Amino acid sequence: MPSISAHARVPKQGRSRQSFERIIEGTLDLLRERPYDQITLAEICERSEVSTGSLYGRVAGKDELLRAVQVRFLERLAEQFNTEAARIAGETRGLAQVVPAVVSSMGTLLMENASVLRSFMLRSATDEAIEAAGKQAANDNHAKFIALIQACSPEIRHPQPERAINSGMLLIYATQARFLGLDSVGGLSQAGQWTQLLEDLSDMMLAFLMFTPPKR
Structure with missing residues (x-):
């Protein structure tokens, strides 16, 4: 970064x-x-x-200012992910508790920061520096939550636990981001629907991790 x-x-x-x-x-x-x-x-x-x-006297223009602001924003977002990861590690035990906590925390952090994230995500389409920093931060932050689920690997029945965790987390993030409208101007969320979405994502993730696919 x-x-x-x-x-x-x-x-x-x-x-x-x-x-x-x-x-x-x-x-x-x-x-x-x-x-x-x-x-x-x-x-x-x-x-x-x-x-x-x-x-x-500090920046060459508006684009450069946004890049500088993104650095500060991502530093703070990383601290929030660290805090949530530590809280989940201390308060939950086992896959059935860890997965819902991870899904809820990721969703909460995205929702709380949605308005700012939206500008960076929209700008990333034309600004390579914004795009690279955003992708690196997302990978680093998600890795903290992925590690929590990986710690429950003995409970996972999927024959490729790491692949299942990574695929599941990618889908969770993409679904939450789309629901919050991070790829467009304005959000799509409503309180009741958001709560239901988090519950459904948790259930789907747990089902996937406990799923044994047929041999091909």
């Missing part, structure tokens, strides 16, 4: 550093409200209480 300094000229002195942090936080606040392509640099400066000159 690249550092913010790969995309921005990060100041070292106190007051200038505080201004730069306000730019990052102001951009994140606006991303929680609407997509990045609907946000102007003038709005970011106003929200951050910095001048346009100060912003351009």
